[in-house]
Amino acid sequence: MSFINYAQREIILKIVYYGPGLCGKTTNIKFIYSGTNPDARGKLVSLETKQERTLFFDFLPLSLPAIRGFKTRLHLYSVPGQLFYSASRKLIMKGADGVVFVADSQKARKEANIISMEDLKENLDAYGYDIDKIPFVIQYNKRDLPTKMSVEELRADLNPDGKYPDFEASAIAPNGPGVFETLKAVVKQILVELKKTK
């Protein structure tokens, strides 16, 4: 559901970061914020409780150069991961152009990753979307931790057919390896998809 505003000559792409609680969605968005040229970024809106739990969502608007005279803007959202916030999670999914699934590489979060992926598929289903047909990438985050699972194990759980582009990342690291790669990959898929529909 890209948003094209002829009057402002801009096109807005909505990208949603999904994943289990505390997998690093907010950290991804904060890293993107800090790594983006100040001219190209808007204000970061983060609705967190004291326990670092995202209550509602994080929101970061970014602007890319123009395509054929149309400014391309990215609106990044992260959805709260806790089951408790399932209602508000659905709201954010509405109108998304692409989805990034952030998995937590820690062994202890194996189940949480799987449940969250199932939940995502259900949410998409509820809006009549098929995960295999929308721009979708997976990020295995927290690769810096010694308690991490192997990428093979994560793939077997979350991307068994290798259908989705996937990236290793460490969003907390000073140079945030994998964070921008993930974002670029999903934007690229969205643009390719838009190109196809024309």
Add this chain to the structure above:
Amino acid sequence: MVSSQMVIYEEEHEQLTLICERLVRDALAKAIFIVDKDGQLVTATGETAGIDTTGLASLVAGSTAATGSLAQMIGEEEFPVHFHEGNSKHLHVSVIGDTLILVVIFDERSSFGLVQLRVKRAYKNMRQIIENVATKAAEGNPDLDLFGEITDDDIDSLFNDAF
């Protein structure tokens, strides 16, 4: 997702902006915004300087969606109007049509009653325009080929300046 697009054309944008400009005066408001339910800003009028309009749009859409869920929990379809009362500034939010939200910021120069009254009137004038927006969006736009000739290099270079 990609298949359905929200599109605003100059004509409707201008008409909506005109109505909002008049509403700012009639309702003695500080600023008025139209936002789409997915969180995108459609138009902003009045004293908007110093307001993060993009962030405001996304939060208003989020809170409207949450308010809608609240309504459903008590068996209402939605709350077409919700109101946030502050010390000196207040926010009047109303759902217009299926896709848009009207946001009025006002202070002690005005009142809830006046805003409510003027919004209702403006809503009548907006209805037709909003229908036009919906029809045009559903029709799609055959002359729009923003992405037809975009290459992989173009896509890559999009990121170079920003990050």
